[in-house]
Amino acid sequence: MTTDLMPGALSAHAIRDEPYYRAVGDEIEIFAAAYAGRLPVMLKGPTGCGKTRFVEHMAWRLGRPLVTVAAHEDLTAADLAGRFLLAPEGTVWQNGPLTMAVRGGAICYLDEIVEARQDATVVIHPLTDARRALPLEKKGELVPAHPDFQLTISYNPGYQSAVKDLKESTKQRFVAIEFDYPAPAVEAEIVAREADVSGEQARGLIEVGLRSRNLRGQGLAEGASTRMLIHAGKLLRAGAPVDAAIRAAILLPITDEPDLREALGAAIAASLPAGLAA
C-alpha cells in the first residue's frame, strides 16, 4: 500500500531547475564518482558555506529527487524511519523521510547529523555498508535500498564539543568532501549573484566576512558565513544603508558580546572604502 504512494510523495522532492552552484574545486567530480559507486558522502565544513546548495545541485545533475532532513537534538530513529499512527480502521504505518528515500531511490541529505540522538545515527549504519538496507524495527521489516538511493550527511567539525562528535565507527563509513568559504574572488561572485548586488558591493561584503573570520577562535565560534554575507547583500539591495545592513545581518547575529561586536565593527569600518563604510 505504502509503495504505491512513493512516486507521488517523492515527486515533490524532484529538482526541476538547475540550482546555481559555483564549483570551488573538484567537488562535483568527486561527488559524481561517489554516486556512481553508491558510496555515502560526508560534506565537512562550516555552516553557510554552500553544502546544502551543493547537494541540491548534484541531485539536479544526477536527476534524482532529494530528501533533506535537518537534524536537531530531538531527532530520533522513528522520526527518520517512520512510525505507526492511529487511523479509524486501526494503526497505519507512516514512512519517515529516510524510508521514503530508501524505497524510492532518492538522495537523502541529513544535515548536521551530529545534532541528532545517538539512535538516529545508528539506524543509518546498515545503509552505509554492503547491506544497503534499512531495518524498520517497529514493523519488523528490512527495507532493501533502491539501486539509485544514496545517503549524504553534513558535518561541521568546527563547533562540536568533545561530548558531541560523530563516532569513529560512523565517520569511517563515508567519503568526505571538504568545504570552506570560497576564495574571495569566487565568494564575491557568489554573493553578487545571489544577492543581486554590484561587484564592488560584493567585494566590500567579502572584506566584512574576512574580518569576522579572522576572529574565529578569538571569541567567535565561527566567522560570518557566505549565507550571512548574502543576507547583508540582500538588505543593501533593498536600499538599506551599508552600516545598518552589516549590523543587522552580521554584527548582531554573530555575537552577544559588546566588546567583540565593537572591535569587529571598527575593523570592518577600517577595511571598507569611505563610500561604503558607515
Add this chain to the structure above:
Amino acid sequence: MTTGALSRPDALPRPAAAAGAATRLLRLAGDRADVGQQLRATLDRLRRRWSAEDVDDWAEGALALVHANAGGRCLALFCRLTDMSRGAGAAALAADACAAAELARRAGSKAAAAALEAAPAVAARLAPPDRARWWAALSRLARAAPDCVEPLVERSAIVLAAGGAHGFKDFVAAGLKAGGGDRGRLKAFFTLADPAARRLLERSAGEGGFHELERGLVLFGAALWGAPPRLAALEGVGAAPAAQRVSLAGDLIRMPHVYRGVPADAAPGLYRAALAHAMAHRVFGGPRRPAGKLKPLQIALVGLIEDARVEALAMRRFPGLRALWGPWHVARPVAATNAALLMGRLARALFDPDYEDPDGFVAKGRRLFADASGRLEDPTLARAIGGLLGNDIGQMRLRFDPKGYVVEPLYRDDNLGLWDFGDEPDAQAEEIEQAVDAARPRPEEDDDGRVADAPPREEAGRAREVEPDGAGQAIASYPEWDRAAGVERPRWTTVRDAPAASGDRRALAAALEALPGFRQRIARLVRGARVGRTARLKRQPEGFDLDLDAAVEAGVALRVGDIPEERIHRADGRRARDVATVALVDVSESTRDRVGAATVLEIEKLAVAALGAAMDAIGDRFAVRAFASCGRDEVRLTRVKEFSGRMDDAAMARLAGLSSGLSTRLGAALRHAGAELAPLRSHRKLVLALTDGEPSDIDVADPLDLAEDARRAVLALRRTGVDVFGVTLGEGCDARIFGRANTLPVRRIEELPARLSELYFRLARL
C-alpha cells in the same frame, strides 16, 4: 583589629543615664583656654539648628577627640569643619571626629589635625559613604605606617582626583604592599616621590586607559590583520612620566597607559588608530636600518616619510583607515617658528590630500612623495626623500630641538623601532625582545597535523609535574603574566600540596545554624540552579506537544482494552544537572580582616560549608581548595574536599581547620583550579573564588601585577569554557579581575544568598 568599629559613633560606649554628651563636653573642655570659647560658640549655634539629640551626637564626636588627647588644634579644626559643612548631619560630623580621634591615637595629633584641616575640601568632593572610605583608608595607613598619614593627607586632592574614594583606598593598599614594611619606601610612595605611585595614579585615572581597552584592541587587530597583536602597557622609566607615544620593540606593541587629556569617549578610537599605525609599520615597513651618521633631524624626517609611506600602503589595503587616522591630523598653516611645527604640517599634508598649505617646504615634500607614489613598496624611499628634505630645513635655519621633539600626530609611534643605533644598542628593546622570544607560544598541532591558527592558549590545562623537594610536595607549575615586560613567564609558579589541619567542625556547624534560614536558602538556590542541558523530554504527564509514539501506544492500549499510559506529552526540561565546581578559598593573612562582625575567613568558611552541604545533597561535583602563598615557589593549596569525596565530618573539620596566613597569589590558584576541571566531562564548569580580592605576594612589589595576572588567568579559563566568579569580601576588591558582572561583592554574610542567586541567574543565561 577593632579600629573599624571605632569610626562609627554608635559604637562608642555611651554611659547609660549619664549627663548628655554636650554637657560632658562643656564640663571637660568648656573652660579650656585654647578652644573653650570656640566650643561654646559652636554648641550655641548648633543648638539653634539641631535637636538636643543631634547636638549630643555631635558632642560625642568632639568628646572622642578630647579622650584621644587630640589637642586643642584638632577641636578647633573640628569646629571649623562643622561650620564649613552646613549641610552635613550630626552623625556624619561625629563620624569625622571619631575617625580623626582614631588617627590622633595611632599617628599623633599632628596627623589628625592635618586630616581635619583637609576634611572640608574632601567633604566638598565626596558623598558621606565615600568620605568614610577616605577616613578608613587613612586609619588603615595610620596603623601600618603612621608617619605616612600626614604626607598622604596633604596629597589627598591629587589621589582623590585620580580615582575617587575607592581609588584612594586602593592606593593606600597598594602603597602598603609596595612598601613592604620598609619605612623609606613607604615614605617615598605616600609622598608620591616614588614613580610607581605616580604611575598607579595615572592608571587609576583609568577611564579609557589601555587596560580597559586592551581586549578590544587585540580583537580589532586580529580582525584586521589575521593574528592577535601582542600588546603591553608602557611603563615610565625612573621618575620620567610614562611616554605618550606608542613604542615598538620586537613584535611587541607597547602603548601608553592613558593618553593624557584625551576624553574617555575618544580614547577607543585613538588607541585603535595607534594600533593600526603600529601594524602598518609591522606589515609594510622594512627591516631596521642603521642610523649611522644621520642627524636627529634627518632621523625624524625619514621617520615622518616612512610613517606616510606605510600608512599609504595600509590605506590601499584598508581604505577605512583614513577615517580612523584623519581626525588626529590637526596641524594648521600657522607661522612656523620651529622645525617641529613645520614637520607636523608636512605629516598632515602627506596624509590629507585636501589639506592646503602655502609653505614651500611642505609643498616640496608633498611633490617628492607624490612622485614616488608608483614605488611606495620601496623601503628605501623614506630615506631618500627624508634626506632631501633635511637639507631644506637646514637652509631655512629653523631650530630643531631633538630632546623636545615628539612625533605627530598623537596616534603615531616614537619611530625608534625603525632604527638600529649600532654602537649603542637599545638595551631595553633587546631585553624585551628576548623575553618575548622566551615566552613565544609554540604553535600547536591539531588532529589533522596542520598547525592550528587558533590563538595560543594559556597553559591553563597543562599542569606539569614537578619533582618533590624539601619545602613540601610540589604538584604543578604554571605560567605567570609579567605586566612590566608584557610577557608570560613560563613555569613561573610552583603549586604545592599543603596538608590540611583539623578544626572544630561542630563550632562551624553551630555558627551556620545560628544564621536563621541561611543554610536553607543556599540549598534552595543551589537546587534551583539551571545548570543542565535543555532537552525535550518525552513521555511527560504534561507538555506543549504530544509525544507521538507514546500517544499511539496509548491509543492502541485503549482499543485493546488495556489501561493506557497517561504520560503522552513532550516537554522542555533540563536533563540531569551537569556541573562541576571548584571553590577556591583565600586563606591569606588579609582574610583576618574584619568585614562587619566577622573575619573574611569566617565568612568564607560559612559560605563554603553551606554551599558544600547543598551541592553534596544533590550530588553536584564539587571540590574545595584553600590557597595561600609565600613567593612564587610556594603556592600552597590545601585540599579540603575532593570531587570524589563527600562533604562529611572530615571535610567539615578540614574546612574549620583553615587559618589565615601568608599571601595571595590568586592567578596560580585559578590556573590550578582550571587544570583540575580540565579532565572532567561536564556541561558546565565553574570556579568560585572566595577572596578579599587583593592579590599580593612577598616577591612582587606592585600588587597590580598579580591582579593583572589573575585577570588573565580568568580570561584564559573563560576561553576554555569555565565560568569564573569572584565572591569578594570586604572593601578592597578589584572588579577588574573577575569582570564586573562576575564579581559578587559580599560585605556581610547575610548578603551571600542574594549574591549567589545573581550568580545562578547569570549562569542560567550564559
